[in-house]
Amino acid sequence: MTDWAAIKADFPVLKQTANGAPLVYLDSGNTSQKPQRVIDAMSNYYETINANVHRGSYDIAVKATDAIEGARQKVAAFINAPSSIEVVFTKNATEALNLVARSWGGANLGEGDAVVISEMEHHANIVPWHMLASEKGFELRWISVKDDGHLDLSNLDELLDGAKLLSITAMSNVLGTLNPIHRLAEAAHAHGALIAVDGSQYVPHLATDVQAMGADFLIFTGHKMLGPMGIGVLWAREEILEAMPPFLGGGEMILNVTKEGFTTNEVPWKFEAGTPMVAEAVGLAAAIDYLNEIGMDEVRKHEVELTAYALRTLKERHGDKITIHGPSEPAERGGVLSFVYDQVHPHDVAQVLDQKGICVRAGHHCAKPLLRTLGVPATSRVSLYIYNDESDIDLLAETLTEASDIFSF
Amino acid sequence: MTDWAAIKADFPVLKQTANGAPLVYLDSGNTSQKPQRVIDAMSNYYETINANVHRGSYDIAVKATDAIEGARQKVAAFINAPSSIEVVFTKNATEALNLVARSWGGANLGEGDAVVISEMEHHANIVPWHMLASEKGFELRWISVKDDGHLDLSNLDELLDGAKLLSITAMSNVLGTLNPIHRLAEAAHAHGALIAVDGSQYVPHLATDVQAMGADFLIFTGHKMLGPMGIGVLWAREEILEAMPPFLGGGEMILNVTKEGFTTNEVPWKFEAGTPMVAEAVGLAAAIDYLNEIGMDEVRKHEVELTAYALRTLKERHGDKITIHGPSEPAERGGVLSFVYDQVHPHDVAQVLDQKGICVRAGHHCAKPLLRTLGVPATSRVSLYIYNDESDIDLLAETLTEASDIFSF
Amino acid sequence: MPGLEDLYREIILDHYRSPRNRGELESPPAVKTEGFNPLCGDEIIVYIDVDDDGLITDIAIGGQGCSISQSSASMMSAAVKGQTVPYARRLIGAFKGLMSIHEGEIGGDGSEADMGIELSIDSGDTKLGDLEALKGVVKFPVRIKCATLGWNTLAQALDEASPIT
Amino acid sequence: MPGLEDLYREIILDHYRSPRNRGELESPPAVKTEGFNPLCGDEIIVYIDVDDDGLITDIAIGGQGCSISQSSASMMSAAVKGQTVPYARRLIGAFKGLMSIHEGEIGGDGSEADMGIELSIDSGDTKLGDLEALKGVVKFPVRIKCATLGWNTLAQALDEASPIT
Numbered sequence A, B: 001m002t003d004w005a006a007i008k009a010d011f012p013v014l015k016q017t018a019n020g021a022p023l024v025y026l027d028s029g030n031t032s033q034k035p036q037r038v039i040d041a042m043s044n045y046y047e048t049i050n051a052n053v054h055r056g057s058y059d060i061a062v063k064a065t066d067a068i069e070g071a072r073q074k075v076a077a078f079i080n081a082p083s084s085i086e087v088v089f090t091k092n093a094t095e096a097l098n099l100v101a102r103s104w105g106g107a108n109l110g111e112g113d114a115v116v117i118s119e120m121e122h123h124a125n126i127v128p129w130h131m132l133a134s135e136k137g138f139e140l141r142w143i144s145v146k147d148d149g150h151l152d153l154s155n156l157d158e159l160l161d162g163a164k165l166l167s168i169t170a171m172s173n174v175l176g177t178l179n180p181i182h183r184l185a186e187a188a189h190a191h192g193a194l195i196a197v198d199g200s201q202y203v204p205h206l207a208t209d210v211q212a213m214g215a216d217f218l219i220f221t222g223h224k225m226l227g228p229m230g231i232g233v234l235w236a237r238e239e240i241l242e243a244m245p246p247f248l249g250g251g252e253m254i255l256n257v258t259k260e261g262f263t264t265n266e267v268p269w270k271f272e273a274g275t276p277m278v279a280e281a282v283g284l285a286a287a288i289d290y291l292n293e294i295g296m297d298e299v300r301k302h303e304v305e306l307t308a309y310a311l312r313t314l315k316e317r318h319g320d321k322i323t324i325h326g327p328s329e330p331a332e333r334g335g336v337l338s339f340v341y342d343q344v345h346p347h348d349v350a351q352v353l354d355q356k357g358i359c360v361r362a363g364h365h366c367a368k369p370l371l372r373t374l375g376v377p378a379t380s381r382v383s384l385y386i387y388n389d390e391s392d393i394d395l396l397a398e399t400l401t402e403a404s405d406i407f408s409f
Numbered sequence C, D: 001m002p003g004l005e006d007l008y009r010e011i012i013l014d015h016y017r018s019p020r021n022r023g024e025l026e027s028p029p030a031v032k033t034e035g036f037n038p039l040c041g042d043e044i045i046v047y048i049d050v051d052d053d054g055l056i057t058d059i060a061i062g063g064q065g066c067s068i069s070q071s072s073a074s075m076m077s078a079a080v081k082g083q084t085v086p087y088a089r090r091l092i093g094a095f096k097g098l099m100s101i102h103e104g105e106i107g108g109d110g111s112e113a114d115m116g117i118e119l120s121i122d123s124g125d126t127k128l129g130d131l132e133a134l135k136g137v138v139k140f141p142v143r144i145k146c147a148t149l150g151w152n153t154l155a156q157a158l159d160e161a162s163p164i165t
């Protein structure tokens, strides 16, 4: 049995107060908090072995190189990648998605081609395709989202017909919806398309196995999984990476440079131009260790229970005053709850909650096309992680009534 | 008078031993070490106000936003930029140079155009131009490097004729040469070209004033200036940034996204797609504070003195056995000394030095075209910073003789 | 520590609940401009009719957003309706000045704001007084962009309707 | 803590000072391949002549680099000259096996190395014994790439001269 109270105590931010009240952090879908151990791992790196990697032959340079390559192996194991050379470090998920679009897409997409995405994508999985499409002239097709928060897959074959890539989130950052990636991968492959999976919301919360998923690309971001900001991950099958042209040019990614041209380094370094974020890789590795010690199945179980509790509590307490978007079954969703409360604008909801130290996000959550489909300009969003517990939900439910009091018409 | 011993004591790595010997770090041109205060600033950020920025209205989100925007202002002031909105955070200098190439270059360069760079550029200021040139068909022209380590500017007007951009390093990472940026900027502007200055080696060591330089773009990187890895800076004049198309697509950089397209956010956020590296910005701001407290003029004075000492000591001790590349006048150069020692291969030199805890870099220093011009396949490189002193140079000079002993023919 | 009562003054809630000049104008002839707050998704649409004498003869406000953005736009509409374009421009400057104190601190550009102009510029219209109620917003820095959204959108509309020559 | 004497064995320094088979072969008919170590700039050029029976009748080594890369290539050239292509391939596998212990640990791919083959494969050529001297390199992980550079280049040359069918 996991001692969730002990886990909560590992997170120094949660010992802070905000506006005089103890901090209740319900915005992990935005960025997660970091256990002391992750913070210390990075400090320790800078205090003991900081050096540039892959370039120096001296002692700390070797140790720093081992640190980043060790982190790469840890990441690979965490998602069950066949080889660590399939793991590319980027600065965040957004850069990783741009890398896929510009490098793979730039080489493979042209007029007459199509890329399929869904209405529930984060802007990071929309804008790179818009940018590339306006340059290359391919078609961007959209899988619709149904009222129940699930993808409308009724016309999937039609959408995939002639498509070269399906790029889709494994879990919605607004609705919490878990998408049937394995089924989508099979459908994409049946149509000769590849599948890129945006795991930014999934990898931090559920055990991930790229091979079982049938994914060709997986994208995620360190800061949402207890790791630091400034590091993201692109995983792709080796043969795909091998065939892709480079993305950014500079040191590390070359084998040779002359005045006339250059040759590229091996994967994954081919895609890692310039000095990499070694401390952040060390922090991400420490975060993975931390999650592995709890066990991703325990993490998931905790979140399903807490999500169920939240859905139940908010409904019991606020009834028709609250509209919670997304699947109603906790097992079909992650711990992300978007809601609209009693005609109070989400920004005002967040403001009222903030006065009690409760951190929730209000807005479009970088998913404007989805909000347009939902027919709401903005929502309030609660997103849970391992350091949350029922008392956080209770305080949330309690404080919402204050918003009602101020804004009742 | 600066107390340099006290400064050295601020750097925890320098209290480590390597191979049983106290660490002597002479590779700051590769990456610098971090004072405890910078390390602590980042830990403190994660322990107290970590949140995603520009998105949340709650207390710690506001503080985190203030932290990154405050860092932006600090960076702007450090280089005397007219406005902080001209400062774009990237993951490193390499990304910043790619941003200039892809965004500005992509929009402005085509067949018949030319970009001028120099033979002493780092690969980060070469490969992005090779990549873009092969796509857009413009010409890449090279300013030669003379035997004395200075640029050959005799044919500058010819090279700039019809050029749209001069992209050049302010200080060579191999030779230490300080280039006449102001004069180059005037020449570029006289020909209707813009000038991009790679300040990666310059900004950490000399007081920088983009307005006095006459620069249009300035690029530098946090980890070489006592700051963390994972953050770089692109500065450009506001009107130039305004006119540039976006670089990476995703969250933060948009104003609106629909299924049909998107509109971009204001500068600088237009160029900062995805969750930014807030902790790293906080660390960079702390590094700038630290440098400002010493004073950049003091930093420069220390390094000129130490460079003079190193040039003198190595020559006195090793005479013709050692060839030191680059300008012979300490005032014309930074504290970067590339040398070839007694036919011992630089990699072997570094290995021997490592046994005494001395960290130097051996190789091509990501400047292969320059090494080809110098006619050497590799050099050993010593690069100095504020925590180095004469005893470091003495130990270096002493230990080099051991390499001689092993490899004497 | 600022409390919610600093932000949600009664007069603000009143404008939020009963927005003035809510609606659309036919465009053309009206000038229509849209403003977005990319952070929270708030949206203000400003329609103005400006006659040949440079008088803002009519104004209407569309869009959606939080209590602050909506009430600020509502107050703004009441304050500039029937006024001249130069007056409206000065008022925008004055209002942004009021809001710029913190924005300047966190990196926004407050320099353009005309801090010299008092909100109580000569006008019999008591609606100006209402604007003072928005002062509390300055204590909640993220909400400043909500409060100024309508004003920036109006500024754009004015530039279109009556370009500065 | 490994000392320099583990790395710079006398036999290694001997090959470094007096490299065997240094030079060029006319190409064609010789196969010429180049290998780079992007980290340090070392460069090895391997020329081989392979006859119709699959015998490596001649080999020459060009390029430049550190004592480890040069001596390793020199020893390699001595070890495979006059031998068959399959023998050379097995030797490459064995050598990479010797070097892979740490490479595997830090993320390199050691799996392809044929660990089963002893370096002392049946051959009267005493040069094989010399190769054992490179074992010390494993204690200096960054130098492993120096030691294997020539061998990887030879592997490429063999693939070109005598493609695996």
Ligand SMILES: Cc1ncc(COP(=O)(O)O)c(C=O)c1O
Residues within 6 Å of the ligand: A251, A273, A274, A275, A276, B029, B030, B092, B093, B094, B095, B122, B124, B125, B169, B171, B172, B173, B198, B200, B201, B221, B223, B232, B366
């Ligand atoms: C002159 C110069 N430019 C660019 C770079 C690239 O910096 P980074 O690796 O941080 O992108 C470096 C350092 O590696 C450099 O010395």
Ligand SMILES: Cc1ncc(COP(=O)(O)O)c(C=O)c1O
Residues within 6 Å of the ligand: A029, A030, A092, A093, A094, A095, A122, A124, A125, A169, A171, A172, A173, A198, A200, A201, A221, A223, A232, A366, B251, B273, B274, B275, B276
């Ligand atoms: C589903 C999804 N994809 C991509 C991203 C982008 O991640 P980052 O901002 O770290 O690049 C996010 C989070 O913001 C997300 O929720």
